[in-house]
Amino acid sequence: MRMWIYIVRRLLLVIPIVVGVMTITFALVSALPVQDRLISAFGAPPKNAPGGYSPTIPCSDLNKSQNGTCPNPLYVRDTHKLGLDQPIFYQWGVYIGNALTFQWGYVDNHSGASQSFSQIQGQSVATVLGWFLPYTLELAILSLIIILIVSIPLGNLGAVYRNRPIDQASRVISFSGYALPGFLLGSFLLFAFVLALGPSVNWLDPTCKTETWYQFWVGSWPQQSCYTGEIWPTWLKNGFISSPTGFPTVDAMIHGQWWLAADSLLRIILPALVIAYGTIAGLLRFVRNSMLEVMNLDFVRTARAKGVPEKTVISRHAGRNSLNVTITVLGLTFAFFIGGFPVVETIFSLWGVGRMFVYALLSPYDYGLIFGSTLLFTFLVVFANIIVDVLYAYLDPRVRLG
Amino acid sequence: MPAVAQPTVDRTNLPTVDVAAPSATQGGTLTEPAADAGHSPVVLDVRDLRTYFFTYDGVVRALDGVSFKVRRGETLGLVGETGCGKSVTAFSVVRLIPDPPGRVIGGKVLFRGTDLLWGLDSEARIKIDEKTGRAKVRRSFRRIKTALERMSAIRGRGISMIFQEPTQAMNPVFSVSDQLSEALLLHHGTSIVDELLNATPSGPQVRPALEALVDTARNGAPDTVRAAAAKVGQAMNSSTFGTQAFYLVSESDLGPEDMVRRLERVAHRLRLSRIERAYLRQRRRQMVVEDELHELYLSEMREGHINRRQRRVLRGRHARNRLRGFYYGIWGIRGRIQRPLRDETFWRSVQRLEEVSIANPVQIARGFPHELSGGMLQRVMITMALSVDPVILIADEPTTALDVTIQAQILELMRDLKRRIGTAILLITHDLAVIAEVADRVCVMYAGQIVETARARDLYQHPLHPYTQGLLSSIPNLERPDKKLSSIPGSVPDLIHPPVGCRFHPRCPYAMPICKEQRPPTTAEGDEHTVACFLYKGDVAVE
């Protein structure tokens, strides 16, 4: 009962955060120069229009001209169309409304992304991101699994065998994780597994297109096509939307292509490792320190005095308590975790929301895609935090029972 | 030797005894009249115990040659100011000293003739730097690990403890029943599983017993209902079902036939499925192996050498059983196959809570530590410590964190339990008054040494050591409040640079030159009364 109240309260707390994030993006957008916004909304001004989107144009019409210039009709029309002539609060309301209803603008042919992926021209940003989200999610889930599998046992061992080889090892791992930026680690791995080892192991190579592996099992092996600029796997139906679920691995299974499924998992192992590494670094120290603190607490001493064997003391009594801290920290570092995606997806030229963000960044006027992907990532973080809090409440009766 | 055979006897027969009738026939054989406590066998004999802490500021000589005896069924009080090493003594006995920084350096802790500190000297290689006074400690972690394994055979069933802060001392994420049943399973596991396996949920005599129970419940005085419930338990030879039935009928207000049907439904849960039985048998096998391991550890400590072959055999069996256990873990329904055991242990912990006369044991057992008051938690702690029928109970400042009225309750409870179970109690507190309430004999500690040991009566009537005298006279007295409080000047010395000779001499009113030079010997003044002070010239006590 109290648990439900807790969850509902947590959900209510999400509202101000989401609105606040949208407000921040709104502030950033409205700080942009008006002309850029017009271009990003309506494309480049027509060649014949004098002065383009400049607010005023020189004219000789005396009755409405001051010192030889009069307002640019194109500018006036489009600002009105975009609602930029309204008071700022009204604009804010409109913006929030659109953002909440996933109207984040359109990907037009100015976008670097649309140049690379001709299929997404003219689609709405939300749709496009919806197409790409599953690829990112698969990567995220895999790397989360890696994170949990590695960091919790290692951290606990580090606390138990304190200042001894395993502790030092975990220390070095975590610090090197702090100190290795994703792009360097990714490049190293790419070197090691793609160039150094050559085609013999290119089944690990994420940059390689999946369908070639597929074709290989079908019978032909075009080695070159592994490195052509082709981006989308042709085996997926209607362009790059894998159907029916959108998750390539799942779809491959549904299509009965088990090798394909295994392959598309194999190919995101390296990126997942790169993403996981940074987060593991952050998590390990917290797990270890919290475990150390818990093991100095009284109830652990009580358990020992009861005659509970040491293994059980650590795994059951201490471990369960430090698990709460671990989960909380995982929630806190989730934003960083998400921040790794653009880089990694770029290095390994995977397709995903992060890469969309980068493409949008490189294209001059593609604000819709930039802010859209940012909002999407933020929603992911918020969602993860809700899950973490509920899990925490479930694990800790002090929270659950108020 | 019989002293060692004792614990196995306790573990096997006690559960069946006290489960049948909680308070009445409780351990009548074990109770010792206080008169011949002097002649009853010594269960704990601590000789010249030394515990040091190696810190930044230097080596803290927390315990420097502490010796005392605890006899069966008696209560020994250990009293002294903060930092005099009372708690360190207790933790050294069960080897709960956090290491680093602490470490037991030397001495003997004979628990029924077994030296708990066996193999200690080879563990520590300590170099003390004379200039800075700091120390380098080399540890062989393997030896420490084995030593701790050995201790798990002693802790709980041999020596169990209760602590000062009940709210801190219980695990916040587990319910009271979880923590109680953990202790129960650790030490009575086999018998619990046996009873669960031998329970007969159906039979000719079950139904009538249930009906009898129900109609006694309709017009029943509680104890008659309880008796009827116990009869039901006997009928199904599972005593926990008796308790469960008692609380069912006393709480719910169903019509009689519904009640009977409901009871039968509950009883039906005791009819175990094949997988559940298999699981229980596996648990039992594991418990048996663990018991054997503990026996092995005990014998190792007795005979003084490690029996590697036997260890390898037992460990192998343990590991194989673990693997079989994983099979049940992988089996998706682990929660369900564990449920019979969980219910059993839950109701057993309810029974244990009844024994310490807690009014609503079911709610308490379901509750979590943060929902209960300090006094209640302390009772639960006592229950937990005593539920394994320990030979010695070490109570470390059990009432310090509690209020006066609650303290009175707890002391009352401890006296009562002592009368019933006859466990030897080592009571550690700074409050001379509390000691006076419960202790048979008292050791007064000062700066890591025991300065005086006597029967409580003697100590309070004629204290010999100046420190004891000072302590007693500095207690504000309710009877004579007008007299000015006399206080001991100064404060406890730091144990990094303890005073040479008698450690009390800087604060001692009778300090003599010899006190500054050598440490006074422990001399006997009258029977059971020893004191370490140069003022007294009794014959040197044989420790």
Next chain:
Amino acid sequence: MTAEGTTEVPTPTAPAPAKVVVSRRGRRPNPRIAQMKRTWYFLRRNTLAMVGIVILVFFIGIAIYALTQPIPWTQLQQQCASAGINPPTPGSGCVCTYYAGSANPGPGCYQTPLNYPSEIAPTFDLSHGTLGPYPMGSLTVAPNNPVFYNIFTGLLRGADWSLGISVAIVGTGALIGLMVGAISGYFGGWVDEALMRIVDIFLSIPQILFVIIVIAVLVSIPVFQPFDARIALLVLGFVIVWWPFYARIVRGQVLVVREQKYVEAAKASGAGSGRLVIRHIIPNSVYPIFVQMSLDVGTIPLLLGTLVYLDFPIFSTIYFPEWGSMAALSVAGPNGVSTITDALLTCQFGSCVIPWWQFLFPGLALFLYAISVNFLADGLRDALDPRLRR
């Protein structure tokens, strides 16, 4: 621990006040120094921390040494000539000094921020064989306008930039965070609620993306266009994103300290809020940020590198040797395709050499710097935290 004999029962005869003049002459050493010694003792026992200190000292030494080194003009000219760019003379050509706000630089001249004289010197030929479109051993922003310079010199010159920027960011962010956190924690109530909600909002946006979009917007704002010291914008953007971390940490600590009895004692003797916050609360709640700050000083160059790697425009116009960006530019390619992938696209297996030296050395420098800072920070935490100190 107390020293002996200091606490005899008070004697009614108090000496004359004249004898009670309080001065430390001839008494024990300054207790603060004693505390530092204590910390240093625990730090010294921590091997990794000592390693970190050594590396940091080494790098600082390098930075100082680099500032004294002249620029090899003649070498520069030869190399530029060989690379087919018009030969440089001091102040013009492919290496020049560009002052913000002055006229547009000549061809192949790359401005440096804050009127910082460009240290760009030509590369040493580090390998045999060539790689795709890029000149050997060079860092580049885009294939059509190569920036030549010597990796070694760049590394030398990079030290002070990396340190300077991250210290500036962390310092400012920590200051803001300290103020916000202290206010929020001390006054509590709706102030706390509001501020913490804001902090949550900021923290729930992925930091890297947030920094990028903030800086992107700042750069595109016409007001900032003439003002060309974009590093200031960079720092500003990072600070906007970074202060909430410190605010949250400080606030948590303040909530603990606020309940301490000594604060109440000061209140009981009439201290106002200002005095309480400045004298009691802040001094007792800053330590946790120090650790966080030192960690971030190590982390931020990596993030700079990440920004550059994402080909973020702010670095494509202004260019300066900084480890993060050096490493990033060495692996980054045009529109988000990494050099490696590019190399894979251009030359098939084994037919060409991958410029490992390009990102190995800057990457190594970056890695060593960050890891040493982390070692030091962790050692500090252990030394300052009595619970973890053993």
Next chain:
Amino acid sequence: MMSTESALPLISSFNLRKYFPIRGGLLSTRIGDVRAVDGVTLEVRESETLGLVGESGCGKTTVGRLMLRLIEPTSGHTYYHPSPEVLARLEALYATLKGSVSDNGHGPSPEAQATLKELDEIANQYSLYRMKHSKMKELRGKLQIVFQDPFSSLSPRMLVRDIIGEPLAIHHTGSRRERYQRVGQLVQDVGLNPEHLWRFPHEFSGGQRQRIGIARALALRPEFIVLDEPTSALDVSVQAQILNILKKLQAEQRLAYMFISHHLSVVRAMSHHVAVMYLGQIVERAGTEDLFSRPLHPYTQALLSAIPVPDPTLKRERIVLKGDVPSPAAPPPGCRFHTRCPAVMPVCSTIEPPLIEVRRAHWVACHLYPPSGAVPGSSSGMAPAVASEGDAGAGVPLAS
């Protein structure tokens, strides 16, 4: 120590109430109150000690902090140095108020409103809680506090010299040099020596820290000091030292103490008057001798009998109270003690007994002692307790 009745009241509080809100529910709205202090009326006389006794959570510490205005009360007022006529008027008003409120529980009657209005006027003039901050800051020098926990009451990052000198610095008394001289003087008064000034608090033992705390409280030459369990964290021998110092200081500087403690024997050794608190209310108030020799309220009797005595020879019959203290969030109706009272009557669970003067200067809030002039002697006062010992002692002693 005999209580000198001639002494004037130095500080007196009327009907102090402090409710801490409990927040909860969906929008964390206020779902209840923790009634930490509920209608406490106290007075401390010049250079005398009032002992405040009670179990943990009974609100005694809150009373102390309220009387120093370290927290603002929910209602009620405290008057510092009230002039005799004001005091007399106040007592009269509160008496009438109590009468008029007790006869109709709901809503104050018109005359009650009149009294309330007059009370408000007096409060506006004299009450501690209506003072402007500048005036309050001056007064703070006269009202000081010594805390229970000697380990959290001294700032770990300040030198002892600065800790003790801080009140002086706050009030800008004298030059820096004079201040340090005064600090050195204070340090010697509490029995430390000047070299300690150059240390940090963590270098001291508990007793020494408590001495530092006392020195800090004395810095501004206060008249009234709240001693909040000053010795409960200390050992007996050190406790005796501290108590002796406090007594000496009181004799030298004519200090008035409010000695808050759960340790009755210490309270008896220290104080002239004693007030016993239970669940935020005062159940008994009397001179020390009177209270300890002839306790009237069952709770006081139980408390007294629960104190363990350091003498194994004498075995007293003890009243063991059942159960725990109820939570102050939901105090039981009527007499708050009736859930644990050994002498409980049906009336106890319905009507809340007023605090009435059953003997001279001996106030009790219990239905055993009817407000009528016929005051039962101590014998009949003990009677219910004695009767209760039968069922409390026999059978299961701790059934709750």
